[in-house]
Amino acid sequence: MPADFESRLLNFLAPWRNAPAWRIALSGGLDSTVLLHLLVQIASREALPPISAIHVHHGLQAVGDAWPEHCQHFCDSLGVPMRVVRVQVDDGASLERAAREARYTAFAEALGEGECLLTGQHRDDQAETVLFRLFRGAGVRGLSGMAACRPLGSGVLLRPLLGIHRAELERYARRHGLSWVEDPSNACHDFDRNYLRNRVLPGVVRRWPSAVETITRSAEHLAEADRLLGELAQGDLISAGARNEYIGMQLPSLAIAALAELSEPRQRNALRHWLAPLARLPDSAHWAGWRDLRDARGDAEPIWRLADGELRRAHGRLWWLANPWLGFVPRSQAWSDPSQSLLLPDNGALRFEGEPPGGPLEVRYRQGGEVMLLAGRGSRDLKRLLNEAAIPAFMRSRLPLLWRADELLGVALLPGLRVEAGQGWTLRWTPPTNDSGLS
Template sequence: MTLEDRLLTCLAPWREAPVWHIALSGGLDSCVLLHLLARLSTREALPPLSAIHIHHGLQPVADGWPEHCRQICAALGVPLQVRHVQVESGASLERAAREARYAALAAELGEGAVLLTAQHRDDQAETLLFRLLRGAGVRGLAGMPASRRLGRGWLVRPLLDVSRRELETYARVEGLSWVEDPSNQDDRMARNYLRNQVMPLLAARWPQVQNNLARSATHLREAQELLDDLARQDLAAARQDPAPFPWLPLPSLALTPLLGLSPARQRNAMRHWLAPLTPLPDSDHWAGWVDLLRASADAGPIWRLAGGELRRSDGRLWWLAGDWLRPTPPAQEWHDPSAPLRLPGNGRLLLEGQVPSGSLRVRYRQGGEVLALPERGHRDLKRLLNERGVPVFVRGRLPLLYRGDELLAVANLPSLDGPADTSWRLVWEPPADDHGLS
């Protein structure tokens, strides 16, 4: 089977996509992928092709790469977009550049669009070895997936079963030109050291090392799929018990079903649940999960992770990120209660029904608040919130409506959210859980 036919077979599930974008660096791999797709498009009914070049600006020689990509795309009749990104400085320049690149690529994807990248079998082998040396688990050792969600579309790697040698042969036969990134020779970077120093030594002793490592990644991906199936079964019971506050837009789980699992199954279930929300912690950091379970209920236990926090409250686990981790906003006047009030970092507030008279102000708990209730007299707000089982992390963000020094209503809590005659209600639309992952 020719390289074109193999590529076409791999991309069969994506033939109905609205567009195929090719991530074009200008290097050998992406130039071959672009050339193959442009050739296939002359005889096959493919989605429209488009190329995207990300310019990191990390080295002077890269300033000429966009023009090189323009010339290639012009010759093939493929439109090109060039996007400039700012790479944040940090401990790992490789990681920072990769994150900036994928963020820019994700921003270009419309609904259902496909981004095609040119990672190949040798890259997969390097990835497995690199992660093995870093002590990765099954999920990491499964290597790069052939496809995954990215932004509103999909990232697809159609060349993972193709060796770099095959790509080089194709490029030479077709007379393709490409750029060489001089940073690829810098062995101070871990991936370059593996590619330039370690893999040649391994290949000299085991000629099939790339094939074998890539095959191991496939086996480990199957193992991860089985672990994911088990996690979904274990999480099903924790998801059956609905959250007590439907207006609270936060991922949450009932804790009791998880406590009946072995520690290994707990970790597996939580890895699966946390994966879309945050970068997963390493093995040592899972001690925070044990501390979260063992802490007394009144301690307000928190497990802090890279993308947010896991809180335990009233028998549930709650995931907080984005605005939920920012300070409570200050009090503010509500000059036009007939219109929604934007709460900085805290969603928005509405009055449904007849607007109460007087000058209104929105405040938040400071302690000692008292609310007058029909037939119950003046009641301490803290006790009322305890009776309703409002999670501790919500109480400080729950909007309180005041007229002068009089507390009129507590948003979203029935019988506390307005007068007894139900002539109006205070409705809070909290901020969504903005974890920002895909």
């Protein structure tokens, strides 16, 4: 290992030297074993944040049942606290992907505010990742490889070994007498990444010995290009009036006309950056959904369906609706104690400001044909009132309606509608979130 390895590691970690904690993702394999050992050695000489380890046990193979004990013994020898998190891996087409998602969900839940999770991916892993994504047809962002740092839960994920080769880590481990576990599934070529690691990349390196260096250098160039595309997207999203809420509801939206003025590549670039924290991005074939939505007639109601929700257009804007938000089922309910907030199943909560109206109250939802008697205006169709208030059609089935017997007293989001002159109450709604749970 190069003599300057420790200084390179500390230079990378410098921005997080004052973090509340450094938590090491310890699998028991070579890279995470070396990372934890090295940080403990440095901590004996320098002030570092508190160091602990997290081991995620997937329970996918019998041999893996011994790994938590191995990791615990290693941590005990270093005087490092360790936490074991057991996860359930969902069955699916890609066991690798399901295990990774379960693992990172566990890591995200384990991180406190501002804490850092350090993982041991190295330079060879980066080259493997770039090749894997290349064969899957990834774009600039995918081919930039694994990010050295990114947000994770309430903290941040750090990969401080991305500049180090596996061979260097192995020399360090042998020099310090470290032992590590080998996952037998890594030898199975049925998994795509294993095939790349064991068959493809070694052959490439035999032909081009510096292949790992050149692949990762290309990834660095692409990462820079992705940052430039991000800056372009931010400017375009500002021009498109990007916003995250609408009259108190969490409803991300963009102005369609402003997007449509851009070239198609810039449209897709802006939308990718806008959708990235909201949904898994569509592949090339699914971008036809954007064109259909963009070019639809003004009175049409097209839908662009994605894995984590859907996009709709209304009032000249593109709106994001997450799957949990779309799954709402309206259910009427009595409001027996108006002095207390009323929790609405999957639809937030209602409360009164001021003295509530008398009489038995009930919350219902639109069925069509509702009429509201307004002070000084007479009877008005609720549909017309919602049109006047520019409430998008897709929101209307969620709006709680306050009834007293057959009298419609109030509508959530529209506190200005008054059934009585000088009434002493206002209906307040705390809407639900519109979150896919992505970051």
